[in-house]
Amino acid sequence: MPQEQPSARQVELVDAVYAYALEHGLAGASLRPVAEAIGSSTGVLRFLFGSKDGLVQAVLDRARADELAILAALPTDGDLRGVAEAVWTWLVDPRHAPVLRLWVESYATSLSQPDGPWGDFARRTVDDWLAMLSRAQPPAVRRTAAGAAERTAVLAVVRGGLLDLLATGQRARVTRGVHEGIVSVTG
Amino acid sequence: MPQEQPSARQVELVDAVYAYALEHGLAGASLRPVAEAIGSSTGVLRFLFGSKDGLVQAVLDRARADELAILAALPTDGDLRGVAEAVWTWLVDPRHAPVLRLWVESYATSLSQPDGPWGDFARRTVDDWLAMLSRAQPPAVRRTAAGAAERTAVLAVVRGGLLDLLATGQRARVTRGVHEGIVSVTG
DNA sequence: CTCCTACTGACACGACTGTATCAGTAGGAT
DNA sequence: ATCCTACTGATACAGTCGTGTCAGTAGGAG
Numbered sequence: 001m002p003q004e005q006p007s008a009r010q011v012e013l014v015d016a017v018y019a020y021a022l023e024h025g026l027a028g029a030s031l032r033p034v035a036e037a038i039g040s041s042t043g044v045l046r047f048l049f050g051s052k053d054g055l056v057q058a059v060l061d062r063a064r065a066d067e068l069a070i071l072a073a074l075p076t077d078g079d080l081r082g083v084a085e086a087v088w089t090w091l092v093d094p095r096h097a098p099v100l101r102l103w104v105e106s107y108a109t110s111l112s113q114p115d116g117p118w119g120d121f122a123r124r125t126v127d128d129w130l131a132m133l134s135r136a137q138p139p140a141v142r143r144t145a146a147g148a149a150e151r152t153a154v155l156a157v158v159r160g161g162l163l164d165l166l167a168t169g170q171r172a173r174v175t176r177g178v179h180e181g182i183v184s185v186t187g
Numbered sequence: 188m189p190q191e192q193p194s195a196r197q198v199e200l201v202d203a204v205y206a207y208a209l210e211h212g213l214a215g216a217s218l219r220p221v222a223e224a225i226g227s228s229t230g231v232l233r234f235l236f237g238s239k240d241g242l243v244q245a246v247l248d249r250a251r252a253d254e255l256a257i258l259a260a261l262p263t264d265g266d267l268r269g270v271a272e273a274v275w276t277w278l279v280d281p282r283h284a285p286v287l288r289l290w291v292e293s294y295a296t297s298l299s300q301p302d303g304p305w306g307d308f309a310r311r312t313v314d315d316w317l318a319m320l321s322r323a324q325p326p327a328v329r330r331t332a333a334g335a336a337e338r339t340a341v342l343a344v345v346r347g348g349l350l351d352l353l354a355t356g357q358r359a360r361v362t363r364g365v366h367e368g369i370v371s372v373t374g
Numbered sequence: 375c376t377c378c379t380a381c382t383g384a385c386a387c388g389a390c391t392g393t394a395t396c397a398g399t400a401g402g403a404t
Numbered sequence: 405a406t407c408c409t410a411c412t413g414a415t416a417c418a419g420t421c422g423t424g425t426c427a428g429t430a431g432g433a434g
Contacts, residue, residue: 003246003428007410007411009410009411012261015319025299027214027215027299028214028299028300030390030391030392031389031392031393032390032392033216040412040413041413041414042392042393042413043394043395043411043412043413043414044411044412044413045269046392046394047410047411048410048411051392052391052392053391054392083219086315101299104295104299105295105296105298105299107291107295107350107354108291108292108294108295108296109292109295110354111288111291111292111353111354112212112214112215112288112292113212113215122350122353122354123354123355123409125354126350126351126354126355134352134378144386145360148363148364149340149360149363149364149366149367150361150364150367151364152348152351152360152361152363152364153344153353153364153365153367153368153371154307155364156344156345156346156347156348156350156351156361156364156365156368157340157343157344157368158343158347159343159347159350160337160342160343160344160345160346160347160348160349160350161343161347162311163294163309163313163343163346163347163350164339164342164343164346166298166309167294167297167298167309167310167312167313168310168313173332173335173336174339174343176332176335176336176339177335177336177337177338177339177340177342177343177344178340179336180336180337180372181340181343181344181368181372182341184371184372184374185249185367185368185371185372186322187371194380196380196381217420217421217422218421218422219420219422221420227382227383228382228383228384229383229422229423230381230382230383230384230385230424230425231381231382231383233423234380234381235381235383236424238422239421239423251409288406334432340425
């Protein structure tokens with residue numbers, strides 16, 4: 001059912017709801033305020049997405065498409081250290097705070113309610129990011145357990161730093177900590 | 188108002204709601220199901236805590252007390268590396284998964300709704316953990332920017348690893364990654 | 375006994391939730 | 405002109421939300 005090709009109108013509305021979620025969050029949103037904010041109605045949303053869960057799932061798919069586009073746009077030609085630094089440079093940009101807050105919210109909701117429309121959102125993003133990092137590793141290391149540990153450590157430093165940054169906003173301290181973490185781990 | 192000394196009955200009920208939150212979460216909970224689960228009523232909860240937000244705040248205070256107790260119970264006599272390894276040993280214990288899921292949920296809610304009863308829950312836990320880690324650093328390093336960066340990196344590795352573990356459940360890979368992260372950062 | 379405080383729980387209110395129904399419209403195909 | 409598909413939005417429903425009200429009870433103090 002979610003495999004169906006979305007119509008142009010569906011894409012248009014998902015984009016609008018996605019923009020709404022970036023500002024107001026998604027987990028606590030309800031249909032009527034969303035519909036009013038994007039200039040639509042609950043009847044239309046229900047017709048096009050079947051149910052609220054269907055809409056949420058469509059928005060999460062949209063969010064993941066955004067995430068994959070971001071990963072693809074990162075410079076993957078360097079080594080793991082360079083890629084990790086580029087990732088952090090992206091994360092620390094204040095303009096990206098909304099999408100990161102939505103990401104953390106969806107991640108946590110996915111952990112708390114694995115059966116809801118959030119499903120395995122958390123697990124999929126871990127896989128996406130680890131796969132991206134693995135592409136920056138030499139093919140010889142990529143398949144070893146040591147290689148998996150290395151990119152796991154890099155991912156942990158970067159996402160742990162993100163949690164810190166979103167809570168404290170102390171860019172200088174966190175950036176220095178993440179930088180030293182990346183450098184020492186990819187030594 | 189939250190400064191008042193809680194009555195015995197309040198403590199009893201908060202404990203019960205806290206246990207409920209560990210199983211079902213707190214952000215999405217509503218009064219009636221909670222009251223029924225703990226064998227009480229919404230009227231009682233409202234009388235003792237004033238409002239739902241008051242109850243949530245009391246439960247979050249209870250959760251933080253738990254967290255501080257955990258931090259205090261950790262062996263803080265070793266060096267930073269040893270303390271970090273002890274922290275991870277604690278985090279990786281499957282029996283602690285519920286409290287960690289509640290913690291992530293509250294952390295994310297705090298980021299999304301800083302004005303709600305969650306308030307600065309996220310920021311406070313960062314401070315608590317950083318303070319605990321700083322106590323494991325030599326006094327000479329403790330006050331330097333390099334020392335702050337070091338414990339920031341350790342915290343990032345540990346909490347980033349926690350995010351990974353909760354989503355994937357892959358204890359072996361994550362533990363190895365976190366271990367290598369801790370060792371290399373505290374080199 | 376009386377009084378008082380702490381506590382209880384049933385009930386009702388208005389607001390909001392997701393969902394359902396359905397008459398109606400715009401636009402292309404035949 | 406006819407038909408069909410895609411889409412729209414008003415209206416209604418039953419259920420749940422947090423909150424307000426209020427009569428009533430247990431138990432210690434005087």
